[in-house]
Amino acid sequence: MKKITVLAVALMMSVAAMAQQALWGGAMTVSPEINPDNTVTFRLNAPKARAVQVSGDFANGVANMVQNERGVWEYTTEPLAPELYSYTFTMDGVKIADPSNVYQIRDVASVTNYFIIGGGQADLYLTKNVPHGSIHKDWYYSASEDFTRRLTVYTPAAYDGKKRFPVLYLLHGIGGDEEAWMDLGRASQILDNLIASGEAEPMIVVMTNGNISQQAAPGYGPEGYPVPSMGLPKTMEGSFEAAFPEVVEFIDSNYRTIAKKSGRAIAGLSMGGFHSMHISKEYPDMFNYVGLFSAALNVNGQQEGSPIYQNVDQKVDTQFAKGVKLYWIACGNTDFLIQNNRDFMKGLDARGHDYIYYETEGGHIWRNWRDYLSKFVPQIFK
Amino acid sequence: MKKITVLAVALMMSVAAMAQQALWGGAMTVSPEINPDNTVTFRLNAPKARAVQVSGDFANGVANMVQNERGVWEYTTEPLAPELYSYTFTMDGVKIADPSNVYQIRDVASVTNYFIIGGGQADLYLTKNVPHGSIHKDWYYSASEDFTRRLTVYTPAAYDGKKRFPVLYLLHGIGGDEEAWMDLGRASQILDNLIASGEAEPMIVVMTNGNISQQAAPGYGPEGYPVPSMGLPKTMEGSFEAAFPEVVEFIDSNYRTIAKKSGRAIAGLSMGGFHSMHISKEYPDMFNYVGLFSAALNVNGQQEGSPIYQNVDQKVDTQFAKGVKLYWIACGNTDFLIQNNRDFMKGLDARGHDYIYYETEGGHIWRNWRDYLSKFVPQIFK
Numbered sequence: 214m215k216k217i218t219v220l221a222v223a224l225m226m227s228v229a230a231m232a233q234q235a236l237w238g239g240a241m242t243v244s245p246e247i248n249p250d251n252t253v254t255f256r257l258n259a260p261k262a263r264a265v266q267v268s269g270d271f272a273n274g275v276a277n278m279v280q281n282e283r284g285v286w287e288y289t290t291e292p293l294a295p296e297l298y299s300y301t302f303t304m305d306g307v308k309i310a311d312p313s314n315v316y317q318i319r320d321v322a323s324v325t326n327y328f329i330i331g332g333g334q335a336d337l338y339l340t341k342n343v344p345h346g347s348i349h350k351d352w353y354y355s356a357s358e359d360f361t362r363r364l365t366v367y368t369p370a371a372y373d374g375k376k377r378f379p380v381l382y383l384l385h386g387i388g389g390d391e392e393a394w395m396d397l398g399r400a401s402q403i404l405d406n407l408i409a410s411g412e413a414e415p416m417i418v419v420m421t422n423g424n425i426s427q428q429a430a431p432g433y434g435p436e437g438y439p440v441p442s443m444g445l446p447k448t449m450e451g452s453f454e455a456a457f458p459e460v461v462e463f464i465d466s467n468y469r470t471i472a473k474k475s476g477r478a479i480a481g482l483s484m485g486g487f488h489s490m491h492i493s494k495e496y497p498d499m500f501n502y503v504g505l506f507s508a509a510l511n512v513n514g515q516q517e518g519s520p521i522y523q524n525v526d527q528k529v530d531t532q533f534a535k536g537v538k539l540y541w542i543a544c545g546n547t548d549f550l551i552q553n554n555r556d557f558m559k560g561l562d563a564r565g566h567d568y569i570y571y572e573t574e575g576g577h578i579w580r581n582w583r584d585y586l587s588k589f590v591p592q593i594f595k
Numbered sequence: 596m597k598k599i600t601v602l603a604v605a606l607m608m609s610v611a612a613m614a615q616q617a618l619w620g621g622a623m624t625v626s627p628e629i630n631p632d633n634t635v636t637f638r639l640n641a642p643k644a645r646a647v648q649v650s651g652d653f654a655n656g657v658a659n660m661v662q663n664e665r666g667v668w669e670y671t672t673e674p675l676a677p678e679l680y681s682y683t684f685t686m687d688g689v690k691i692a693d694p695s696n697v698y699q700i701r702d703v704a705s706v707t708n709y710f711i712i713g714g715g716q717a718d719l720y721l722t723k724n725v726p727h728g729s730i731h732k733d734w735y736y737s738a739s740e741d742f743t744r745r746l747t748v749y750t751p752a753a754y755d756g757k758k759r760f761p762v763l764y765l766l767h768g769i770g771g772d773e774e775a776w777m778d779l780g781r782a783s784q785i786l787d788n789l790i791a792s793g794e795a796e797p798m799i800v801v802m803t804n805g806n807i808s809q810q811a812a813p814g815y816g817p818e819g820y821p822v823p824s825m826g827l828p829k830t831m832e833g834s835f836e837a838a839f840p841e842v843v844e845f846i847d848s849n850y851r852t853i854a855k856k857s858g859r860a861i862a863g864l865s866m867g868g869f870h871s872m873h874i875s876k877e878y879p880d881m882f883n884y885v886g887l888f889s890a891a892l893n894v895n896g897q898q899e900g901s902p903i904y905q906n907v908d909q910k911v912d913t914q915f916a917k918g919v920k921l922y923w924i925a926c927g928n929t930d931f932l933i934q935n936n937r938d939f940m941k942g943l944d945a946r947g948h949d950y951i952y953y954e955t956e957g958g959h960i961w962r963n964w965r966d967y968l969s970k971f972v973p974q975i976f977k
Contacts, residue, residue: 261645261687305643309691315706316814319697340810340817345743350730352752361727370734374756428722432698435722 242285244313245300245328251292253328255300256313260284262304269300270580278302295335296580297399299325318396319431320388320579336406337587338399343409344370348401350391350433353463357456362422363429364460365391366468367401369408369415377469377476379594380417382460382500383586384481384488387448387509390430391422394586397579403587414594416478419464423481423488425452449484449512451519454491461499478593480504480541482582483550487512490529491521497532502539502593506585507548507577510557526560533566539592540568543585545575624667626695627682627710633674635710637682638695642666644686651682652962660684677717678962679781681707700778701813702770702961718788719969720781725791726752730783732773732815735845739838744804745811746842747773748850749783751790751797759851759858761976762799764842764882765968766863766870769830769891772812773804776968779961785969796976798860801846805863805870807834831866831894833901836873843881860975862886862923864964865932869894872911873903879914884921884975888967889930889959892939908942915948921974922950925967927957 244256255267255278265278265286271293278286299318301308310317314326331339346369352361372378383400385393394400400418407413425447428434447453465472479500481489486508493500533540540561544554561568571588575581626638637649637660647660647668653675660668681700683690692699696708713721728751734743754760765782767775776782782800789795807829810816829835847854861882863871868890875882915922922943926936943950953970957963 257689259687259689262689263643304686304689304691305641307639307641307644307686307691308694309686309689310694310706312690312692312706315701317699317701317706319699324692324694324697324699340815342742342817345734345745347734348732352727352729360724363727433722435724 242313244311245326247328247330248289251294251330252289253293253298253330254287254289255302255311257286257302257304257311258284259286259304262286264303264305266303267300268303268308269298270578271296271298271300275303293330295330295332297327297329297335297338297583299327301325319392320397334584334587337403338583339406340402341406341409343405345405346370346372346401346408348395351463351467352429353460355456356459357452358425360428362427363391363433364422365395365420366464367395367404367418367420368468369404369417371408371415372417372469374469377471378415378417379471379476379478380419380464380468381502381590381593382419382421382477382479382489384421384423384479384485386481386483386485389485390424390427391420392430394418394420398583398586400586403583404590407587407590412591416590416594417464417468417470419460421460423453423485424448425450425456449487451491451521454488454495454521455519457492458496458499474498474501475538476501476594478502478504478539480506480586480589481508482506482585483509483577486510491525493537494525494528494532495521497528497535501537502541503537504539504541504543504585504589505554506543506582506589507545507550508542508554508557509550511553526564529561529566530564533564540566541571541589541592542568543571543573543581543588545573545577545581547574547576548581549577624695626693627708629710629712630671633676633712634671635675635680635712636669636671637684637693639668639684639686639693640666641668641686644668646687648685649682650685650690651680652960653678653680653682657685675712677712677714679709679711679717679720679965681709683707701774702779716966716969719785720965721788722784723788723791725787727787728752728754728783728790730777733845733849734811735842737838738841739834740807742810744809745773745815746804747777747802748846749777749786749800749802750850751786751799753790753797754799754851756851759853760797760799761853761858761860762801762846762850763884763972763975764801764803764859764861764871766803766805766861766867768863768865768867771867772806772809773802774812776800776802780965780968782968785965786972789969789972794973798972798976799846799850799852801842803842805835805867806830807832807838831869833873833903836870836877836903837901839874840878840881856880856883857920858883858976860884860886860921862888862968862971863890864888864967865891865959868892873907875919876907876910876914877903879910879917883919884923885919886921886923886925886967886971887936888925888964888971889927889932890924890936890939891932893935908946911943911948912946915946922948923953923971923974924950925953925955925963925970927955927959927963929956929958930963931959 242256242258246254266275268275278288311326349366355362424445477500479489486505493503624640628636648657650657660670693708731748737744806827859882861871868887875885
């Protein structure tokens with residue numbers, strides 16, 4: 214057998230490298246570079262560009278990048294606190310992803326780059342040397358639409374097909390789908406880390422697709438072409454809430470769950486908080502723990518006529534009368550929904566219901582929702 | 596309870612829409628648009644750009660886009676044959692992803708956009724109205740490196756935890772990882788469709804990470820920052836092949852498999868073909884079916900001293916003597932590895948071994964590997 218050895222290996226590497234260089238039009242540019250002092254340097258190799266900016270959630274607004282003598286645009290931040298940061302570039306007025314950074318996440322119908330500065334709270338978002346749970350993408354039959362819909366399931370590292378575990382149902386916001394909590398929310402890393410440290414009980418987490426007319430996230434569904442889930446029909450008109458028991462039945466049939474109220478929690482962000490409030494009050498024997506993260510409370514759906522949106526106060530009263538071990542509300546102090554949340558809590562106060570409120574800095578952003586998840590999870594199934 | 600109804604819903608939608616517009620710097624641009632005659636129109640809203648091109652695998656080379664009076668650059672292709680196509684834009688010399696298209700896939704360390712023109716062979720790549728299998732991301736303990744490594748498992752729709760299924764181990768090429776066959780290879784769609792039509796037997800498919808020093812794909816592993824797997828140490832030096840039984844043991848322990856040679860196949864592309872050849876000859880009682888797709892045959896690893904790379908011909912002879920039900924080799928006629936494959940087959944011929952050879956047009960590209968997978972899978976476990 215003829216041996217080509219090092220030459221051919223080198224050839225393959227070189228072909229791959231050339232393909233990559235061809236694809237990105239030049240030598241490799243390192244971007245972002247996280248420096249030892251936690252400043253971060255961004256670079257874009259664009260000799261012909263006239264102006265390049267970087268926009269990220271690490272600074273107020275937009276920073277101008279400066280072109281060096283090799284045509285590479287650069288900008289270095291101040292030292293950054295631990296966090297998951299996202300950013301994009303703007304080149305001559307066009308927002309683009311950083312072509313040097315394959316860490317990308319989709320939010321609604323846009324793609325941004327991200328990086329993580331570890332330490333403190335942000336350590337929860339890193340894949341650390343702890344036992345890892347598994348991620349499953351399953352399809353369940355939705356009778357309400359007569360099609361199958363995709364969902365994401367996290368099973369903890371201890372899940373071995375013998376022991377039974379409680380289940381957290383974790384719902385996305387408007388524009389999101391069954392990928393959002395994993396990608397933007399770093400849910401599997403947060404769960405892995407909190408379970409490993411003993412702060413959270415081992416649990417199953419089920420992340421649904423709450424867009425009633427959508428089978429799956431863009432690229433995974435039957436659509437020939439992407440349909441951003443924002444603005445999809447039937448997203449907030451009661452069908453998803455009404456049909457939720459079909460999700461619970463699917464999970465209880467296919468995973469080793471603690472299939473009773475004491476073994477079930479439901480939480481969600483924004484529209485997912487709206488869904489969680491309505492589902493938990495509609496089925497008051499189903500969930501012992503409720504988490505409303507920047508929830509779209511005091512908002513009705515597109516079809517006010519849906520039975521789901523009738524007699525809400527009375528149904529919430531029934532839910533509390535039947536017993537809720539934890540009703541947890543969190544919101545940022547500049548969130549456009551904070552007044553809605555305060556109004557909702559006034560109603561709970563007036564009617565004598567117990568809940569816990571956690572208010573943070575900031576607005577309607579994933580940084581808060583990752584924090585809320587990490588604060589909510591240690592409080593359930595204890 | 597105060598009702599904010601339509602106003603607040605509109606507000607939420609509008610906030611999301613504004614966020615999106617802010618992110619991409621303008622009104623929504625539709626790109627690509629697949630027209631009824633299967634021509635495709637690409638658009639980039641870049642009033643200040645001086646030159647924009649689109650590069651895709653649907654045409655030879657690069658096409659210049661033309662700016663219209665609103666500042667949007669456009670290009671419309673000829674009618675395209677059914678296929679999954681990938682493309683990028685070049686704006687004033689910088690390769691960028693299409694900001695209007697959230698369908699993106701990572702290949703090695705680059706991100707490209709894609710779209711699918713259905714029909715014919717390409718119908719296999721679409722999510723169709725057939726029973727869907729599940730996707731699992733698990734972590735197994737790798738004794739050779741003393742860490743856990745991530746792998747992807749497809750279980751067919753019929754997998755219910757009772758019946759046992761055969762297993763195809765499906766290996767990526769250099770630069771790839773445990774995501775490659777799912778994202779670029781559309782493996783779950785191909786399997787769903789071929790199983791639903793009865794052309795393939797229901798089977799489990801295991802997609803490993805063959806980079807011995809890497810725990811998981813970028814973003815999922817413990818690295819604080821992306822490390823492109825291309826050029827990672829210890830990628831082709833025998834460790835992965837030698838340690839492969841630990842993968843098989845993990846799968847046989849955690850899934851309901853047919854845990855014997857007649858229930859196992861192994862196949863891979865490029866480096867994964869190299870791995871498949873070496874693993875299957877090293878463990879001749881393990882696999883009944885072998886698929887080498889554009890395989891890096893007649894190439895040695897970085898450590899020629901590894902026992903894996905000793906006495907290859909003799910070990911292959913033993914493998915055939917012990918019985919291989921199918922030894923299937925596929926390559927494109929312009930692939931830079933075709934001569935290596937022809938030399939390898941000359942050796943098999945000279946030593947009297949039976950195999951099937953499938954030669955196609957084209958080079959070392961995913962279009963071929965999706966085709967090869969769809970041709971290989973119907974031939975195994977019959």
